Amino acid sequence: MATAIPGDASGRTDQLVQVRLAALQARYPGRFDADGLERLRQQLRRSVEAAAALRRVALSNADEPEPIFHAQPREE
C-alpha cells in the first residue's frame, strides 16, 4: 500500500531543528559562534523541510531506492 505521510506542523519543525542543533553542539563543542549557530539553524531547517516534502510523495513497501549496492565478484 502506498503511503504519503502528512507534512509537519511548524512547531514540530522547530523542535526537530532544535534537537539536531543540540546534537551538533554536543558533538562539536565550542565550534560554533552565534553567527555560525544561526547559519546552522537555517541549514537544518532546510533539510527538515526538505524531508517533510519528500514524505508527501506516496511510496509503497515495494518502492526501492535507486541502487546503491551491487553484489558482484571482487578481485582482491
Place this chain on the structure above:
Amino acid sequence: MSDDLAFASIRELGRRLRAGETSPIALAEYFLDRLDTVGRSLNAVVTLAREHALREARLAEEELRAGYDRGPLHGIPYGAKDLLATVGLPTTWGAAPLREQEFPYDATVITRLRSAGAVLVGKLAMVELAGGMGYQQPNASLTGPGLNPWNPEAWSGGSSSGSGSAVGAGAVPFAIGSETWGSILTPASYCGVCGLRPTYGRVSRHGAMALSWTLDKLGPLARSADDCGLVLSTLAGADPSDPTTLPVAWAYRPEQDRSSSFRLGVLRDGLDQMQPAVSANFEAALDTLATSASLEDVTLPDFPYGEATSIILGAEAAAAMADLIEGGALAALTAPEDRVGGYAGTEIPAVDYLRAMRVRRLAGRALDSLLARYDAVVCPTTAVVASPLTRRFDDYAGKVRRLAIGSAGNLAGLPAISVPNGFGERGLPTGLQFVGRAGSEAAILAVARCYQSRTGWHQRHP
C-alpha cells in the same frame, strides 16, 4: 600570434596545427600567457602548469611532425578544474586549507586527455569544495570570487568558475568542469560558453574530488557544441577505477546524426518569473528552432526534485567530507557560510536519505517517460544572468535561483548542454539548455549544433 587564436574552435586550431600555421608549443605558450594575464585577472587560475604544458606540447609536436596523429585534441591546450588529481601539481579543491594538497596519481580524465595528445596548461579556479558546503555568494574560493569575462563586476558562476571564465575569456580553448547540481551549466550560461553535463556514469570520476558519489559528473566547457562533443568523445568510457561508469562505449559521430526534423519539448515552467531578457531570448531561440524542429509544450512530472537533491547531496557531502568536518578544517574556508555548511548534513537521518533515493527512482522513471518522446526538452539554463559580485544569490535571483529542471536533471543523471542565446542586463550572456534522456548525448549535441548553425551567439566574445 594573432588574437583570433584565443577564440578559435578546437577544429580550427587543429586545422592550423596540421597546416603548419602554428605548433603545439606555440599554442601552449600562447594560452599559458593568456591564462597568466587574462585568466588571472578573472581569478580563474589556481596553478599555471608551465613546465608540465611545455613537456606535453613538445611531445605532441614531435608526434605530429612524425606523422603520428592522435586525433582532434592532439596539441590542443586545455584547463582542468582544480578538483582533478594531477601528478606533480597541487589539487586544492578550491579550498584554502588544502592549498598544498597533492595526489600521486592522475584522474582518469587527465590520463585520457593526455592519451589524446591534449596539453594541460593550468588548474582552474573553483568554488571551495565544489560548493558543497552551501555557499550563498561569490566570494567562496581560495582564489577569490570568479569574475565574469563579459563584466568583471559580475560573478562567473560556479562551481566550475575558472573553467567557465577561462573559456569565455579565450584563455583556454576548452576546460573540464564538474557538476553535482548546476556547476557546469551555470558557469557556461553566465560566461557565454557551451557546457555539457554528460549522463551520470558516462565519464569516470576516478581522481576527482568526491562531493556526492551519486550526483557528481565531469564534462567539458568549450566554444561550441561541436567542441563539447569532441572532448566528450575522449573523456567517455568505462573505467574499472570508477564502478559507476557505464559499460557502453560512446563516440562522437556528428556526421551520422540528424540535422533537422527534431522533436523538442518546450518547458516554460517559471518563465514568467525570469528576467525579461532571459524570457525574450528564449522565445527568440524557439523561433529559430522551429525552422528545424517540431515544438510541443511540456511540464515536468510533479516531484520534489530540489528537496530530494538537497537531502542526497547534503548527506553524501557530509560523509565524503567527514575528515574535513571532524578535523575542523572547514573553519579555514573562505565563505563564512561554508564554515558550518557540512555539519548540517551529518544530522540527516538515514531514513530521510533513503526516502530521497526512493523518490529519486520514481522521479527518474517519470522523467524518462517524458523525455522518451523527444530528442530534447529545451528551456532557459538559468532564470537570471550572472549576479553582481556584491549580491547574495537568493537576493538577486529570488525563488527561481534553482530551476526544477536543474534539480530533476541532476537527480536523474540526465545529460544536458547549455549554449549561449543572447544577452541580458549589464551586457551579460543568457543561456539555453537542451536536456535529454539518459544516454542521449548524441541527440542533444545534434540539436545544439543545429541551433548554433543558425545563430552566431557562440561566436561572440568579450
